[in-house]
Amino acid sequence: MKAFHLSSSSSQDVLILNFYPGELLLETIISYLKENKIKNSCVISGIGTLKRLSFHRVLTTEEKPKNEYITLEGPFELSSTQGLIINYEPHLHFVASDLRNTYSGHLEYNSQVLYLAEFTLLILDSKNHNLVRKLKENNISFIEEV
Known part of the structure; x- marks a missing residue:
């Protein structure tokens, strides 16, 4: 994977991730974020x-x-x-298609790039906010600040 960390004139940074054939999407994203200590981000685009x-x-x-x-x-x-x-912790929704069907849902680990994938992430400032997902009684995780 190749990553481009772009700074903007505002306080928001944008990260472009360019995936190579055979890479695992979520595993590669999370690994990169952990290596660079980026705990929170918003995936604003993902194609490939x-x-x-x-x-x-x-x-x-x-x-x-x-x-x-x-x-x-x-x-x-x-x-x-x-x-x-x-x-x-990723919570990503997707739309994908093969030659016959269209699929939609929550992207999971073990999804693998064929030729190319490109994702754009907006880095969320976590210096002033400590965000986590907490599991509620109905088995759904909600974002909370701790």
């Missing part, structure tokens, strides 16, 4: 091609959600990814 797509989606409307975990072999076009990474 995938060899393997791992994700989960909600199956019910009950108070405690039931999820289905899926891993598919590609090729896939990753058309859109967005979400938050809080305290190194």
Whole structure:
């Protein structure tokens, strides 16, 4: 992966991540963020091609959600990814398609780049705020400040 850390005239920094064939998306993102001590960021764009797509989606409307975990072999076009990474925990939604179907849900570890992927992250200032995800009684994690 190649990373470009761009400073803007405002206090917000932008990070562009350029993934190589065979790299694992979430594993590579989190590894880079940990190495550079960037705990919180907003994924504002994520596109590319995938060899393997791992994700989960909600199956019910009950108070405690039931999820289905899926891993598919590609090729896939990753058309859109967005979400938050809080305290190194990703919560990213995506839209991807193969030659027959379109898929959407929560991107999971083990998704692998086919040819290229490009992600843009807005670095969130964590010097004044310590954000974490806390699991609630209905098995859903909410962002809180500690």
